[in-house]
Amino acid sequence: MIRYRAGSIGVLMLLAVPLVAAAGDEVVRIGAWGWILDAPTKVADGAGLFAAGRSEASPERIEVVDVGSGVEAIAALEQGRLDFALAAQAPVARSLLLQAESIRATNPSFVILASLALAPRAHYLIADGSRGIRIPADLEGRRLGILRHSSAHFAWQQFARQHGLDPAGVELVDVTLPDQALALTEGRVDAIVAWDPWSGRLLRELGAKGVVFGMREFYSANWLLLARTQLVDQRPAVADRVLAAYAAALALMDGDRARARGLHAAALGLDPAELAPLEDGVIWQLGLGWSVLSSLEAALDWLAAEPEFAGRPRPRTAPFIDAGPMLRVAPESLALPSYLTRTATR
Template sequence: MALPAAARDLMLEPVRIATSINLSDLPTLVAEERGLFAQHGLDAEISVDDSGERKLERLRDGQVDFALMTLTPLVIDHLFDSSPGGPEDPVILAGLIHSTNINQVVFLRERAIDEPSDLHGRQVALPTSTNAEFLWWLFSTLQELSPDIRLLRQYSDTEVQALLTDGAIDAAVIQEPWITKLRARLGDDLGQFPVSPFYSAKWVLVTSRRTALEDRERCAAMLATYRDAIELLSQQERDLLALYAEHFGLPLAALDQDWQRQSLDYDLGIDWSLIAALQQQAYWATAYHQRVSSSIIDVIALIDDSILRALRPGAVSIPPPAPQSP
């Protein structure tokens, strides 16, 4: 028996999304709390995981339909892909944020650390499966740090926060909201070295190549949802930031002017800065993992801009792919 038209209109398309409590992913919380997924015909099942590597594993295995993450796990996944171009490979549908302040190199002032050179011989934690390895490479290279620093790579962001609070390590590469949580506990005892002059974080919406090719309507609905969430953020930034702080148990001090000004630069788009960031990380990943020179990463292969271009042509500021020769 066919459903009446009114009932069909109420049916929502299920969609499984792997997200994070990272401040970069605030648009997902906004979309969920303000009913934007449902407005675009989606019944969102949202799971939280701060490991980009695990998100990609779940995406490839068909356990989730979309994931949000930094660029580093994507580049490494592509570097070690023995048969790139497959239907389960991840592709970027859009970038969501460009930020210079969400990630920091932080340290304990009580350890007599004032300059980057004071990190020699110390223990520094790099949360696993994030962009921490890449950021540390940039920082340590520019600061000409010696290799005697002991790098701990086996801990999550939450575990790194606890290690710093307990004084078990000297420093770490960490991101929001864990920086704010640490600042609430440690106050001025938590120092940080600026990274904004040489690093900008990117946060992207990813799906599988098969989904981008075969389920374009659902991809377009996802993009429209995030478009509207980002528009709400531009109109109600403080209220929605307060929602985020309440949701994740952050102190209201997290709403200071500095955090708002430097951390919240949300925009749905694909531009040359995203490609440049991918290329920079591809260079690092190839050298860091000691891949042969023929292991060239085609960063354009990591992007499918066609759906965003159809939805919001002005949001894509790179040339369309060249037509294939017959």
């Protein structure tokens, strides 16, 4: 199921500006990765939509670069190696907490511009059944491979709580996405929390031994577009251009699903037929509304209970949400009042 809502008139106007040569050919970088939710980035890049809005106001060349996860993307954004990034709410909330005690609490290193997708079926806990794991209780005393501080880490905590598991009774092992399959098959971990499309590859490798526990009842991922605060403040035309390209990509995904899926599949190295079932339940939709706030607050609740953040002040989310680009590009997709965004704090 795909739903789309965006300001098509504003988007078309932004993307219709004639192409001009860039002074110095400056590059603006967007960090993307292979999670199924990042389809809009792959479609926008493959269809040339980032380049289509190049103009005198925004002459920069936009380049999509690969990162390993949302956690890595946020780190690169904060270090200035990226200008835009995509991540789910858990690593975003963690960064908000880390910035809460510094001056960046009112002048953050990055801001949230939009939500691009919602997915209740975002993660899976995959175990090797040959090791005696058949029900959630069998995870007690086992080693679970997980990317720490990621949305998968957040999903695991919700899963454990709902099944009455003591998180302290499961050893968490930090495992990067490329290393997940090897960690499980080599016995370094007994189970993994994975995303699509990696979950499918992992299950194919395990064959009949694979056991899957769904997490859709406990957690929904909110796919957020982030940008460096300095760029948004000093070069608003670039922020508008990127947001317009995403809106156009979502329109393409809604209007020509076969072409959009082909672009996405090519970027992931998959057959389009393999991609189709992975999209089930994902709602790709441009917006900046209450789902962004509620997902961030839920992630902050989780992090507040973690020893790493004991005693830390809880950040206000308003300074981290910039509604300016959405207001200019697709105002009908903006549902938050100004007092809950940077408009009221600058």
